[in-house]
Amino acid sequence: MFLIIPEAGHYAMYVAVAMIAYMILGASWDLLYSYTGQLSLGQALAFGLGGLFTGFPLFEFGLSPYLSIVIGCLAACGIQGVVGITTIRLKPAYQGIATLLFAQVLYYVMQILYGTEGISPYLPGFIGKAGAVSFSTIYYIGVVIFIFAGTAIFALERSKYAVRLLAIASDPIAAETLGINVTLNKLIIWFTSSFFAGLAGAFYTVALLHLDYNIFGVTNDFLPITASIIGGVGTIIGPLIGGLIVGGVLTILPVWFSFALTLLAYGVILLVVARFFPSGLMGVTRFRREKIDLQTKRRE
Amino acid sequence: MDLLYGLYLSSTSGIFYGLVIALLAVGMSLIYGIMGNINIAHGSFYMVGAYAAFAGSVMLGLQSGIADVFGIAFATLLGMLVFYFVIPSRVKVAFDSRSQNRFMILTLGVAYILQEVVSLEFAGQGAPVRELLSGTILLPGSLYITYQESLSALISILTFAFLYIFLYRTKTGRGLRAFSQDRETAEAMGVNVVRIATLTFGIATAMAALSGVLQASMYSITPDSAFNGLITAFIIVTFGGIGSVTGTLIAGLLYGVIYSVIQFFLPLYSFIVVVIAIYLLLVLRPSGLLGKIVERA
Numbered sequence A: 001m002f003l004i005i006p007e008a009g010h011y012a013m014y015v016a017v018a019m020i021a022y023m024i025l026g027a028s029w030d031l032l033y034s035y036t037g038q039l040s041l042g043q044a045l046a047f048g049l050g051g052l053f054t055g056f057p058l059f060e061f062g063l064s065p066y067l068s069i070v071i072g073c074l075a076a077c078g079i080q081g082v083v084g085i086t087t088i089r090l091k092p093a094y095q096g097i098a099t100l101l102f103a104q105v106l107y108y109v110m111q112i113l114y115g116t117e118g119i120s121p122y123l124p125g126f127i128g129k130a131g132a133v134s135f136s137t138i139y140y141i142g143v144v145i146f147i148f149a150g151t152a153i154f155a156l157e158r159s160k161y162a163v164r165l166l167a168i169a170s171d172p173i174a175a176e177t178l179g180i181n182v183t184l185n186k187l188i189i190w191f192t193s194s195f196f197a198g199l200a201g202a203f204y205t206v207a208l209l210h211l212d213y214n215i216f217g218v219t220n221d222f223l224p225i226t227a228s229i230i231g232g233v234g235t236i237i238g239p240l241i242g243g244l245i246v247g248g249v250l251t252i253l254p255v256w257f258s259f260a261l262t263l264l265a266y267g268v269i270l271l272v273v274a275r276f277f278p279s280g281l282m283g284v285t286r287f288r289r290e291k292i293d294l295q296t297k298r299r300e
Numbered sequence B: 001m002d003l004l005y006g007l008y009l010s011s012t013s014g015i016f017y018g019l020v021i022a023l024l025a026v027g028m029s030l031i032y033g034i035m036g037n038i039n040i041a042h043g044s045f046y047m048v049g050a051y052a053a054f055a056g057s058v059m060l061g062l063q064s065g066i067a068d069v070f071g072i073a074f075a076t077l078l079g080m081l082v083f084y085f086v087i088p089s090r091v092k093v094a095f096d097s098r099s100q101n102r103f104m105i106l107t108l109g110v111a112y113i114l115q116e117v118v119s120l121e122f123a124g125q126g127a128p129v130r131e132l133l134s135g136t137i138l139l140p141g142s143l144y145i146t147y148q149e150s151l152s153a154l155i156s157i158l159t160f161a162f163l164y165i166f167l168y169r170t171k172t173g174r175g176l177r178a179f180s181q182d183r184e185t186a187e188a189m190g191v192n193v194v195r196i197a198t199l200t201f202g203i204a205t206a207m208a209a210l211s212g213v214l215q216a217s218m219y220s221i222t223p224d225s226a227f228n229g230l231i232t233a234f235i236i237v238t239f240g241g242i243g244s245v246t247g248t249l250i251a252g253l254l255y256g257v258i259y260s261v262i263q264f265f266l267p268l269y270s271f272i273v274v275v276i277a278i279y280l281l282l283v284l285r286p287s288g289l290l291g292k293i294v295e296r297a
Helices: A010-036 A043-061 A065-087 A092-114 A135-158 A160-170 A172-177 A182-208 A218-231 A237-256 A259-276 A280-293 B002-035 B042-059 B064-086 B089-093 B097-121 B147-169 B171-181 B183-188 B193-218 B225-240 B245-265 B270-284
Strands: B136-139 B143-146
Touching: A010 A043, A010 A135, A010 A160, A010 A182, A010 A218, A010 A237, A043 A065, A043 A092, A043 A182, A043 A218, A065 A092, A065 A182, A065 B270, A092 A218, A092 B097, A092 B225, A092 B270, A135 A160, A135 A182, A160 A172, A160 A182, A172 A182, A218 A237, A218 A259, A218 A280, A218 B097, A237 A259, A237 A280, A259 B097, B002 B042, B002 B143, B002 B147, B002 B171, B002 B193, B002 B225, B002 B245, B042 B064, B042 B097, B042 B193, B042 B225, B064 B097, B064 B193, B089 B097, B089 B193, B097 B225, B143 B147, B147 B171, B147 B193, B147 B245, B171 B183, B171 B193, B193 B225, B225 B245, B225 B270, B245 B270
Parallel strands: none
Antiparallel strands: B136 B143
């Protein structure tokens, strides 16, 4: 089905691109939250860094898009990883806010450095020395990236390693006594999560051919959380479905309503879902299936 | 010399700024110190207080002082409604990291909604709260201080004094402090957790709103101030010690002065400099200055 999307035109591909980016971003946040219990309120940092370190080589120096994306991912992974290392010793609430702090700093730095113009390629449609690339090519690259990221995260979250991580998430002290190196594993996943968030940002920037300070904004801290909660925190498909919804609504709703109203709607949806349906969409379907099967309900 | 005068000027205005912003910080310090939660919407209530005061004076035609009180009352009431309806009872009183994370996610949603609603309602413009007193005082060294600044400083100091009296001289206040020191024993002694949680949240939000109103009357408050305020409060609390009223006040003053001085030299980058400084502090001396925020020292 997704093969037909390029036929549907530029706008459809634009929606799909946003969906892909937010699916990966949401999955990266959930990986961190549900599998190691670390709350990142600054996922926009890695997202934006991925975008920044991809956009810069690509737009300013005309480096190949593929190489730029790799640079972006590694930079995001590295930098947010370092932030993770330095905040690992802080209590959960403090770690959450510290990550937010950084995303905000970069938001202001970008605003000062590039203002509302941001960075764009010199010639529209041309990606530096790579020449003109059609949007459908970008779209297919996105699909490939999504399959890669999705498979990787799926494999990670289904592996035996994941069981160890879940132990860390639910009871770090017990996990430590079992011989699991809690700090090391938390950091490994922090770096991994940052990598995928950076990948999402890198792709998003290449696809949109534009980068400005908004990529570090609170919105991108907030949307992966919304995506994961809507879809179902802790499930594998949950954040992906959530990302699909988030990306879709983000690009479709502003056509009729204002952007600010769309973001407002998101806030309300997050609150309603987080408050009354903490298991998200996946939780609802699981619940109904279990009601029918009359099995014991698993607590959230 | 120009430089010296600039320093003099910025540090004095920094004192006033610091006093007002310390109010915001002490709210966060209380919530974190007593309940272990961080209210992401704390800065939002700071911002809403200012805008509500503005709305009060313009839309309801209230007089300056009454509009300010209205603003504070509105924001505090809003905060209590959020606390009552948005946060599930379990999360309100739980201290495990899971619940604290849920608390932060929920308050993040609230913060977001408030920011967007205010943006939409006021078309993104700042909140010009009319000052209570106008006119300036001439201080030695050819420095002008507005009456409003002095009034705000006075209000802030009085509020801190009241807070101190409340915490150290009243039965309820002692209950709060006892709870923050030893939860189980305090509960065994009859302290009601839900009451503590509600009271802490209410006081913190009220102080945030007061801070916002004062701040708006002297400088400017925009929807962006919500998250800015949150980060500023976080920095001050980190600096000054969690749960300590006097510590937060001193840290707030220091922050105000340092920030104003930095702003004098590097107007654009002042915020970034302060954040990096606090980050270095967190990294290099996580246990020394901060105590309760580190899990394993």
